[in-house]
Amino acid sequence: DGGITQSPKYLFRKEGQNVTLSCEQNLNHDAMYWYRQDPGQGLRLIYYSQIVNDFQKGDIAEGYSVSREKKESFPLTVTSAQKNPTAFYLCASRRTGRDNSPLHFGNGTRLTVT
Amino acid sequence: GESVGLHLPTLSVQEGDNSIINCAYSNSASDYFIWYKQESGKGPQFIIDIRSNMDKRQGQRVTVLLNKTVKHLSLQIAATQPGDSAVYFCAEASFNKFYFGSGTKLNVKP
DSSP: OOOEEOOOEEEETTTOOOOOEEEEEESSSSSSEEEETTTTTOEEEEEEETTTTEEEOOOTTTTEEEEBBBBTOOEEEEEOOOOOOOOEEEEEEEEEESSSSOEEOOEEEEEEEO | OOOOOOOOEEEEEEEESEEEEEEEEEOOTTTTTEEEEEETOOOHHHHHHHETTTTTEEEEEEEEETTTTTEEEEEEEEOOOGGEEEEEEEEEEETTTEEOOOOOEEEEEE
């Protein structure tokens, strides 16, 4: 089945450590996105990538970094500079082209930093 | 968008009734709108979308209405079922960026 895989589902880290969240898709989508979701709130855009080897900052990019070396993969690193890293992180992808197309989401990684 | 905060607006409906979930979007330049359903601990799931050149679109048991004059989007669910209980988000898209409202919790009473 085609889809988006985020791993691990739960992640625990100590404050001051960097941590990398994995996102892989086999939908052959060009564009990939990272969102952050806090309790009772909507999704906020961290980074997005329209094509391999290119990515843009979203609205809350500070303290995060990404890479897009392969079409299928868009890992997100939460650095120690991120002041409030505990959150639910969602990766999404979509096909690009002339027509609009929706985001397809993975099932998220819940990161807890203590 | 919808009000932001820790307490989601909640809509409680009786099983079998119709549900209407509303959303106010903010960007007049948005040209594409989507409704998502999110169950606890999972990622959002696509329900239905609509382009800005349309004002209504129907799917299976769901209808989306778009009023660009007042920047309002609604999702109608017919014959609501217990499995419809979830948080529903609207999203607006412009230039490949998607922005989400804070969500409405739908509680279906058996």
